[in-house]
Amino acid sequence: MFPLSEENKHVAQLLFSSGTCPRCIFRLCGVDLHAPYRRPSKHAAWLLVKQEMGKQSLSMGRNDVVQLKEAFKWITHPLFSEELGVPIDGKSLFEVSVVFAHPETAEDCHFLGEVCPDCFKPAKNKQSVFTRMAVLKALNKIKEDNFLEQFPCPPNSPKTVCTVLGIECTHGAVFVAGRYNKYSRNLPQTPWIIDGERKMESSVEELISDHLLAVFKAESFNFSSSGREDVDVRTLGNGRPFAVELLNPHRVHFTSQEVRELQQKINKSSDKIQVRDLQLVTREAIGYMKEGEEGKTKTYSALIWTNKVIQKKDIGFLNDLKDLKIDQKTPLRVLHRRPLAVRTRAIHSMETRYLDEHHFRLYLKTQAGTYIKEFVHGDFGRTRPNIGSLMNVTADILELDVESVDVDWPPALDD
Incomplete structure (x- = not known):
């Protein structure tokens, strides 16, 4: 004999007389002991329980019910363990998928498609719109009175057992x-x-x-x-x-x-x-x-060309700029795959090396997510300020290298 609270005994008898399976009675009466589920032996059923509890001036919430997936684990895990002769680990990466079919109840959810059509959208690789998540979404949305008008309560007892369509064993990623x-x-x-x-x-x-x-x-x-x-x-x-x-x-x-x-x-x-x-x-x-990717820093090396003749003194001031804030409108070259927005980024530091009258190398330490090419040439004014505007020249970038990505992951290993 398994413990049922006094208020649940009447409910359990009502469910049993309606044809509800013993394991679902345990679930709906909140029995969280594993043993009862190992012995051989619904939304609509839950509403029935709620109504009967209400008659006794007792409240009944969905959190008071043992979730179906938990009960299913308690039922099947011992069976697998006994059959395979190995202990069952609920967190194992080895997964067994079993596909069942039960034509008698295949249409049970279809009325939800008419009442809550926005909950059921066609999805890739899904043969039916009546997925578990879609049905749960609809059940949470539908009003209880509306549900009772559309579906028998208690639900009709099934006359046939389900059949197994296939079993697939996979390993977790x-x-x-x-x-x-x-x-x-x-x-x-x-x-x-x-x-x-x-x-x-x-x-x-x-x-x-x-x-x-x-x-x-x-x-x-x-x-x-x-x-x-x-x-x-x-x-x-x-x-x-x-x-x-x-x-x-x-x-x-x-x-x-x-x-x-x-x-x-x-x-x-x-x-x-x-x-x-x-x-x-x-x-x-x-x-x-x-984690915190935009807060990280990255270091770059850029080879830059200018249309005007420059001397070493013309680029020296860049070395003194610290934590320069720039506004970058989504670059034209990535606008086809990224939303239009203005993002503020930081150029933490710059260091220059003069090469000749039209070329110099620029080393930058920036906030991650900064578009370096656009910071150099300005992208038709979409990045402000930029190297061109700071130097009052037309500037372009000839080569760019990422010198470091300052994310301390994964852990460094010994060679």
Whole structure:
């Protein structure tokens, strides 16, 4: 005999007489002991419980009900453990997906589509609009009286059992992080494809991730990094932090020596990039890469041309400017993929090196997210002030290098 509070005994009897399964009775009566769910043995049912509790002047909220997914775990985990002969870890990265079908109740949710049509939108890779999240959204939106008019309460008892359509075993994603250097001025960070046509042979993403995909025997990947450089910009110094999410890998255990060998393999495969500090990380750790990204600093080296003849004294004043605030309207060259806005950025410091009457090199330490090219040439006045306006010349940038990305992640490893 499992404990039910006195006020729940009448409700439990009512539910049982309506055909509600014993496990759902436990859920709706708030029994949070695991044992009852292991023994063999709904929204509408919940409303029934709420009504009966109201008759007894007792309140009943959804938080008082054991969630279905929790009850399902309590039911299935012991069965898997017994059948496979291994302990069950609820946080394991090994996932088993089971697809069920029950034609008798397949239409139960369809009335929600008429009452709350805005909750059900077609989505990619979804065969039906009646997804779990969409149904929950509609159930939270629909008024209780309206629901009771549309659906029997208590719900009708099913006459058939569900059938299994398929079982799929997958491994949760694993994450690999590191830092990369890019030495080519003809290499995009991600595949450059316009209107279905590839514009360049490869990318930083592919030169790194293709090796990881093969070694981890993963189905696919997602690449992310701390910012990005243009195709014609090199990334030098200690490199740019990156992370690769490997989906459904078939191999996940690697020694530190094997990871070092993988890093060497990537580095030997191309002279356009190099990676360092390659390591396995957790999903949570990737947050450090993006955390406070705009507050970080980056250092650049730019080769600059001026239309007017300059002398060394003409550029010296730039060395004295500290924490210069600039306003940057979204550059024309990225307006097709970024919203129009004016962003204030800081040029923390500048250092100049005179080359000749029309060229000098400029070293900048800036707030992350600063458009360096536009700070030099002004982008038709969309960035103010800019090097051209500060020097009263027409200035352009011939070469740009990222010298450092000041994000202290992932942890540096010994060579």
